Amino acid sequence: MTGSPFDRLRERLAEVSDLTKAATLLVWDQRVMMPPGGAEARAEALGTVSRLAQERFIDDEVGRLLEELRGLEESSGYDSFEASLIRTTRREYEKATRVSPELVGEMRRASALGLSAWGPAKESSDFEQLRPHLEAQLELRHRYVSCFPAGDETYDVLLDDYEPLMKTAEVRQVFTELKDELVPMIEEIRDAGDVDDSFLRGEFDPATQRKLGLEIVRAFGYSEDEWRLDETGHPFMTTPGAGDIRLTSNFRPHDLSSLFATMHEFGHGVYEWGVDRSLARTPLHTGVSLAVHESQSRTWENLVGRSRAFWRWFYPRLQQAFAAQFGSIDEETFYRAVNKVQPSLIRIDADEVTYNLHIILRFELEQDLIDGRLAIPDLPDAWNARMDEYLAVDVPDAARGVLQDMHWAGGALGYFPTYALGNVISVQIWERALEDLGDLDERFERGEFGDLREWLRQHLYTLGARYTPQETIERVTGSRIDAKPYLRYLREKLAPQVA
Amino acid sequence: MSRPVDSSPLDRLKSILGEIADVQHAEAVADWDSRVSMPPDGAEARANVVATLTRIAHERFVSDEVGELLAELDGVADETDAALVRLTRHEWDRARRVPSDLAAEMAHAAGVAVAAWDKAKAASDFASFVPHLERQLELKLRYIDCFPDIEKPYDVLLDDYEEGMTTAEVQRVFDRLKEVLVPLIANRRDGGVALEGRFPVERQQEAGVRVLDAFGYDPQTWRIDETPHPFASKPGAGDIRLTTHTDAGDLTSLFSTMHEFGHGVYEADVDARLARTPLARGTSSAIHESQSRMWENLVGRSRGFWRWFYPQLQPLFPEALGSVDEEAFVRAVSAIRPGLIRGDADEATYGLHIILRFELEQELLAGKLAIRDLPETWNARMQEYLGVDVPDDAHGVLQDMHWSIGLFGYFPTYQLGNVASVQIWEVARRDLGDLEEQFARGEFSPLREWLREHVYRHGSVYPPRELLRRVTGSDLDPEPYLQYLQTKFA
Numbered sequence: 006m007t008g009s010p011f012d013r014l015r016e017r018l019a020e021v022s023d024l025t026k027a028a029t030l031l032v033w034d035q036r037v038m039m040p041p042g043g044a045e046a047r048a049e050a051l052g053t054v055s056r057l058a059q060e061r062f063i064d065d066e067v068g069r070l071l072e073e074l075r076g077l078e079e080s081s082g083y084d085s086f087e088a089s090l091i092r093t094t095r096r097e098y099e100k101a102t103r104v105s106p107e108l109v110g111e112m113r114r115a116s117a118l119g120l121s122a123w124g125p126a127k128e129s130s131d132f133e134q135l136r137p138h139l140e141a142q143l144e145l146r147h148r149y150v151s152c153f154p155a156g157d158e159t160y161d162v163l164l165d166d167y168e169p170l171m172k173t174a175e176v177r178q179v180f181t182e183l184k185d186e187l188v189p190m191i192e193e194i195r196d197a198g199d200v201d202d203s204f205l206r207g208e209f210d211p212a213t214q215r216k217l218g219l220e221i222v223r224a225f226g227y228s229e230d231e232w233r234l235d236e237t238g239h240p241f242m243t244t245p246g247a248g249d250i251r252l253t254s255n256f257r258p259h260d261l262s263s264l265f266a267t268m269h270e271f272g273h274g275v276y277e278w279g280v281d282r283s284l285a286r287t288p289l290h291t292g293v294s295l296a297v298h299e300s301q302s303r304t305w306e307n308l309v310g311r312s313r314a315f316w317r318w319f320y321p322r323l324q325q326a327f328a329a330q331f332g333s334i335d336e337e338t339f340y341r342a343v344n345k346v347q348p349s350l351i352r353i354d355a356d357e358v359t360y361n362l363h364i365i366l367r368f369e370l371e372q373d374l375i376d377g378r379l380a381i382p383d384l385p386d387a388w389n390a391r392m393d394e395y396l397a398v399d400v401p402d403a404a405r406g407v408l409q410d411m412h413w414a415g416g417a418l419g420y421f422p423t424y425a426l427g428n429v430i431s432v433q434i435w436e437r438a439l440e441d442l443g444d445l446d447e448r449f450e451r452g453e454f455g456d457l458r459e460w461l462r463q464h465l466y467t468l469g470a471r472y473t474p475q476e477t478i479e480r481v482t483g484s485r486i487d488a489k490p491y492l493r494y495l496r497e498k499l500a501p502q503v504a
Numbered sequence: 505m506s507r508p509v510d511s512s513p514l515d516r517l518k519s520i521l522g523e524i525a526d527v528q529h530a531e532a533v534a535d536w537d538s539r540v541s542m543p544p545d546g547a548e549a550r551a552n553v554v555a556t557l558t559r560i561a562h563e564r565f566v567s568d569e570v571g572e573l574l575a576e577l578d579g580v581a582d583e584t585d586a587a588l589v590r591l592t593r594h595e596w597d598r599a600r601r602v603p604s605d606l607a608a609e610m611a612h613a614a615g616v617a618v619a620a621w622d623k624a625k626a627a628s629d630f631a632s633f634v635p636h637l638e639r640q641l642e643l644k645l646r647y648i649d650c651f652p653d654i655e656k657p658y659d660v661l662l663d664d665y666e667e668g669m670t671t672a673e674v675q676r677v678f679d680r681l682k683e684v685l686v687p688l689i690a691n692r693r694d695g696g697v698a699l700e701g702r703f704p705v706e707r708q709q710e711a712g713v714r715v716l717d718a719f720g721y722d723p724q725t726w727r728i729d730e731t732p733h734p735f736a737s738k739p740g741a742g743d744i745r746l747t748t749h750t751d752a753g754d755l756t757s758l759f760s761t762m763h764e765f766g767h768g769v770y771e772a773d774v775d776a777r778l779a780r781t782p783l784a785r786g787t788s789s790a791i792h793e794s795q796s797r798m799w800e801n802l803v804g805r806s807r808g809f810w811r812w813f814y815p816q817l818q819p820l821f822p823e824a825l826g827s828v829d830e831e832a833f834v835r836a837v838s839a840i841r842p843g844l845i846r847g848d849a850d851e852a853t854y855g856l857h858i859i860l861r862f863e864l865e866q867e868l869l870a871g872k873l874a875i876r877d878l879p880e881t882w883n884a885r886m887q888e889y890l891g892v893d894v895p896d897d898a899h900g901v902l903q904d905m906h907w908s909i910g911l912f913g914y915f916p917t918y919q920l921g922n923v924a925s926v927q928i929w930e931v932a933r934r935d936l937g938d939l940e941e942q943f944a945r946g947e948f949s950p951l952r953e954w955l956r957e958h959v960y961r962h963g964s965v966y967p968p969r970e971l972l973r974r975v976t977g978s979d980l981d982p983e984p985y986l987q988y989l990q991t992k993f994a
Contacts, residue, residue: 020556023555023556026549028530030537034533038537040726044742045740045741047740049740050526050530050740229544245546245553246553247546
């Protein structure tokens with residue numbers, strides 16, 4: 006081994022990053038390209054590559070280097086690349102080395118088994134099929150939690166995997182504020198009468214949807230040199246390397262949800278795209294947390310993509326592409342339809358307002374499960390009761406209830422809150438951008454999104470994971486996570502519907 | 505590593521080789537993706553990923569542990585296990601000679617150079633490619649230096665693709681080919697009518713899918729995509745990927761589809777029990793090429809095949825083929841037409857494209873030819889062997905990607921594949937009777953099944969020379985191939 010300890014750390018982290026990117030590509034390929042017959046060999050390959058990445062990261066050599074580098078970390082400024090890299094790596098290393106490779110292997114296997122059971126269970130709407138897997142997951146989560154020193158709340162440990170350093174108490178406070186305001190708001194909207202959105206269902210040629218989606222994201226900043234867009238059942242974004250941003254969308258023939266899914270995934274993609282390239286092949290070359298990531302997907306999907314100004318620009322184009330469907334629908338009617346608030350069963354189809362209650366419900370149930378207040382067999386009943394309480398909807402079957410999401414089947418407890426936190430953060434950042442840039446509507450109406458993208462790049466994206474999520478949010482917005490701007494935004498936007 | 509310590513040496517060896525196969529699986533996907541789906545700006549990051557995967561696989565493989573296990577397993581009884589130990593030992597001995605850093609440098613340089621080649625070819629700009637080619641040559645020479653006991657430098661390279669093959673043997677086969685082919689071509693320079701007109705891309709793709717269906721393509725385990733340079737890849741068992749290139753100006757996509765099918769079917773039909781071992785792939789580049797050539801030429805350019813398929817093809821292209829009868833069509837797809845591009849060359853002239861590269865590679869490695877003089881030498885020799893003028897480097901020295909990814913010593917295997925294909929074909933015909941009649945009925949499964957039984961299922965259990973002997977009873981022999989050409993083009 007040659008080079009300074011810092012060089013050696015970088016070299017090791019680059020190797021781990023390369024292996025992680027290889028695994029990322031294997032997953033993308035599996036979901037987008039691979040013939041079904043390749044599944045078994047792919048599972049083996051993915052298992053090996055992920056394990057190699059993990060083994061190389063938790064290696065004692067990394068621990069020794071981190072010790073040797075304490076001096077460098079202290080003598081470099083907090084904002085320096087060196088200090089940021091050492092600090093972030095140390096935190097991740099200390100977390101990763103607490104968990105035995107055996108437990109990691111067990112969790113990975115249980116996750117694969119749970120996910121493969123989830124599909125058929127949902128298909129046949131049979132909770133009983135998934136129950137043993139959920140019980141196994143819960144048991145594994147308890148073992149995982151016990152690897153860490155007891156904190157304020159058990160759930161803190163789970164949350165930390167997706168939202169580093171976020172505390173359950175802080176999430177609860179934000180969510181309580183949301184719930185207190187949103188539940189009555191939804192009732193008011195319900196009483197105010199129906200918004201007609203029937204014209205959003207019909208025949209929409211998938212190839213045309215794809216073309217329109219591309220037109221939109223090109224205006225946002227997508228380019229063929231660095232991006233691609235494919236179709237999958239569940240839309241996602243992934244980056245198998247710097248300069249290689251991959252989106253997927255779901256071009257369903259009977260609605261236009263793909264346009265919003267495409268903008269949503271663009272938001273995730275542009276965050277990764279904008280991270281300072283000099284951070285490549287380090288753990289800093291990524292969005293800082295799931296919630297901050299989600300704030301960007303929501304920004305481009307909702308704050309931009311459901312705004313009046315955006316549709317002033319794009320509606321004529323959409324109308325022209327689907328003339329039979331929209332010929333007699335004016336822009337205002339269309340705008341109100343894509344912003345319609347209506348309680349429903351499925352989280353991923355939910356509107357901007359009710360979406361948060363889907364999340365709060367999951368956040369509460371997850372805590373009840375991990376704290377032992379709720380047993381897995383009682384989960385469907387608890388789910389259905391709370392759907393009635395928060396959204397006043399009757400859940401007709403488990404497929405459209407507790408089985409709708411794959412997260413728990415794969416062992417991802419503590420993930421859901423990040424979605425709603427993303428909504429909250431998105432408006433905090435948005436308000437700061439508007440302060441600096443002034444009114445963006447005129448620019449959006451002309452199809453110009455470059456100023457916004459550039460502002461976000463300079464203030465947020467470029468930072469990557471140099472700082473903790475909280476530090477990142479505070480640097481960009483000047484405050485901690487705060488529900489008020491988001492609630493203000495919803496109230497203003499929905500005033501016509503409520504009034 | 506979570507292997508139980510008390511497992512047998514064979515299990516431990518297989519576990520390590522399985523892990524390496526998994527890393528190579530990732531490499532195969534990374535490579536396929538970079539050619540089919542990667543946005544261009546992802547190239548640099550991808551080169552890093554591939555270099556790391558290559559290095560990790562290499563380090564794991566050349567470990568002392570593997571050497572110790574091989575020593576313990578010396579003389580293992582089971583035939584397949586013995587083959588695994590033999591092949592692993594051969595590759596381990598070779599890989600031990602190559603430092604990990606050099607292996608990683610080679611992988612990284614290849615990723616960078618292939619992107620440079622792409623641009624250079626598009627702009628027909630050889631000068632921009634020179635530094636990359638120099639780098640590749642330098643790396644190859646360093647690689648050759650790792651094998652001081654092998655007398656002829658070019659033998660070192662050949663052995664990577666064709667175990668046990670020597671420059672002298674190739675030279676002997678190629679001398680004989682040149683002796684017959686140069687006059688054969690000179691006498692037939694006017695032969696054949698060219699197919700002209702428009703062949704819409706979707707129609708060609710439809711025709712390709714019909715042919716593949718009849719050959720035995722299964723969408724559960726195969727896929728086919730478009731790339732500028734067709735290739736076949738098997739990331740893992742049950743995952744066979746072909747690519748083809750469809751140009752509306754001609755029908756070559758059909759032949760490249762059949763060609764890649766031949767590579768794909770060889771890999772698809774390797775015995776499933778060999779998966780995740782080094783035995784789970786075709787035994788050599790030449791034997792692989794013998795199968796792509798068999799399906800492309802011996803099947804795909806045969807009269808029997810077109811008796812079956814021409815009535816289906818003709819209605820797809822009424823404008824271009826409406827007035828072309830089956831006889832004229834078969835003559836046209838088998839015409840001798842000296843041209844510039846190896847990939848488009850007919851069965852007779854193809855060999856000379858290869859012989860030219862084989863000669864230039866040896867001259868480059870021996871320092872007898874400077875890289876800057878390469879285009880001129882290329883063009884002069886194209887004139888000498890094929891009587892064609894090379895208008896620019898895109899149609900000359902820049903046409904193939906091989907050198908950009910460090911594939912020196914690879915080209916000869918293409919032509920050796922042609923030679924071997926007819927040797928194997930003759931045995932198949934002896935066993936199966938009149939293949940042309942079966943093809944005329946659209947029946948290809950007896951041939952595929954015969955090939956599976958005699959060639960494909962064995963994977964790399966037998967080294968190429970041994971496999972060829974088992975199937976044909978002889979070593980590489982150019983005479984059946986020459987006879988086939990002379991009969992066909994008489």
